[in-house]
Amino acid sequence: MTQRIAVLGATGSIGDSTLAILAEHLQDYEVYALSGHQRLDKLLKLCQQFKPKRVAVPTEAVDDFAKRLKQAGLTAEVVGGTQGLIDVATDSQVDTVVAAIVGAAGLPSTLAAARAGKRILLANKEALVMAGQVMIKAVKTHHATLLPIDSEHNAIFQCLPATIQQDNTQIHDDSHGVRKLWLTASGGPFLQQSFAQMQQAGVAEAVKHPNWSMGQKISVDSATMMNKGLELIEACHLFDLPESKINVVIHPQSIIHSMVEYSDGSFLAQLGSPDMKTPIAHALSYPQRIASGSQPLDLYTLSGLEFIKPDLQKFACLRLARQAMQAGTQATIILNAANEIAVEAFLQGKVRLTDIASINEQALSEVKASKLSADADIDDILAIDSLARHYTESLVRQML
Numbered sequence: 001m002t003q004r005i006a007v008l009g010a011t012g013s014i015g016d017s018t019l020a021i022l023a024e025h026l027q028d029y030e031v032y033a034l035s036g037h038q039r040l041d042k043l044l045k046l047c048q049q050f051k052p053k054r055v056a057v058p059t060e061a062v063d064d065f066a067k068r069l070k071q072a073g074l075t076a077e078v079v080g081g082t083q084g085l086i087d088v089a090t091d092s093q094v095d096t097v098v099a100a101i102v103g104a105a106g107l108p109s110t111l112a113a114a115r116a117g118k119r120i121l122l123a124n125k126e127a128l129v130m131a132g133q134v135m136i137k138a139v140k141t142h143h144a145t146l147l148p149i150d151s152e153h154n155a156i157f158q159c160l161p162a163t164i165q166q167d168n169t170q171i172h173d174d175s176h177g178v179r180k181l182w183l184t185a186s187g188g189p190f191l192q193q194s195f196a197q198m199q200q201a202g203v204a205e206a207v208k209h210p211n212w213s214m215g216q217k218i219s220v221d222s223a224t225m226m227n228k229g230l231e232l233i234e235a236c237h238l239f240d241l242p243e244s245k246i247n248v249v250i251h252p253q254s255i256i257h258s259m260v261e262y263s264d265g266s267f268l269a270q271l272g273s274p275d276m277k278t279p280i281a282h283a284l285s286y287p288q289r290i291a292s293g294s295q296p297l298d299l300y301t302l303s304g305l306e307f308i309k310p311d312l313q314k315f316a317c318l319r320l321a322r323q324a325m326q327a328g329t330q331a332t333i334i335l336n337a338a339n340e341i342a343v344e345a346f347l348q349g350k351v352r353l354t355d356i357a358s359i360n361e362q363a364l365s366e367v368k369a370s371k372l373s374a375d376a377d378i379d380d381i382l383a384i385d386s387l388a389r390h391y392t393e394s395l396v397r398q399m400l
């Protein structure tokens, strides 16, 4: 049967990879809905190519985009804003939601998809960082399916026993013999450079990732290793493990995408070219396999694979992520919000790359939020998010 897909964040890097796979498998998948935020010319081209039934754009762009679709002879319904994204994510015709919006903006639609019992292909790690418990509870209560497409989490998923995969990836305890998870990190563009060199880095150097081609925000997060910090928090929620059971190791070649260590001494790893099409194709077709279009690894030309312990002074964001995870959800919300503001300030040339960690650290210690209760909901989460954003914005203003 054809799987009907909504790609939220269709104009981004994950959107590109997802649609490149879908274009090769249109007999099995229907592109039912698309969303885009900034690059609406690109969204229009995607509409011409995939002819979705529904399209979500910012509220202020609805009328104009509907006009442009009509001029192009297309009949898709255009919806707007956060509610539009939620409508698309919960549409009864949609089987699978690809959650590929960047940042906190992706949370409401991802959570709505969980509450509507959808199959969710999760790229938007910020949704779990901000609302891990709420998301996982919604997935369980509404019998949704959460399939990670962040490459590390997808690799771990592939290395776990089928019983855990089918129990929404929750490991809970060591009854399956899982001793630790190992998240691999490339170390980003500054791995071989000193802190002083990192301090001087401009935007172009910071977003130039050695192995992966990605959106701007996640590229900066990779340069500071905040990305690995967010992924650590994402993994705690996804796999129901404390942060102490998750190790991070720098593996500059990005060939091993992560590992599961078992109590008998086995380490299971997933390998592949650094291309997001592999984890996306895995999740799209799970439990089957489809061609992804990524280049197979050429093992004969691979030289050494290296593994390095991260330097937590140079990459302080990784230390902050562990600290926040230990402190509780209110702290991971603050860290995520502060980081979004700090990254944006760096991209606008207002602060240095190395200021991002200090801004995040200051927000973590200065923003006061009480511990969230187990039944906290999205409004409680967004209130802390907004508090942290305001604090961080004023901190950035003081630094100018």
Ligand code: NAD
Residues within 6 Å of the ligand: 008, 009, 010, 011, 012, 013, 014, 015, 035, 036, 037, 038, 039, 099, 100, 101, 102, 103, 105, 123, 124, 125, 126, 149, 150, 151, 212, 213, 214, 215, 216, 217, 218, 276
């Ligand atoms: P990107 O910047 O290339 O694309 C982001 C998408 O989100 C675009 O379609 C954009 O229009 C949309 N968007 C941005 N702001 C929005 C808003 N306020 N409201 C609605 N839509 C908005 O980002 P990306 O690299 O594709 O990353 C997307 C998500 O996937 C991020 O959460 C990232 O951490 C995660 N991820 C990306 C990669 C990767 O290789 N690119 C890998 C793993 C995880």
Ligand code: MG
Residues within 6 Å of the ligand: 150, 151, 152, 231
């Ligand atoms: Mg990743």
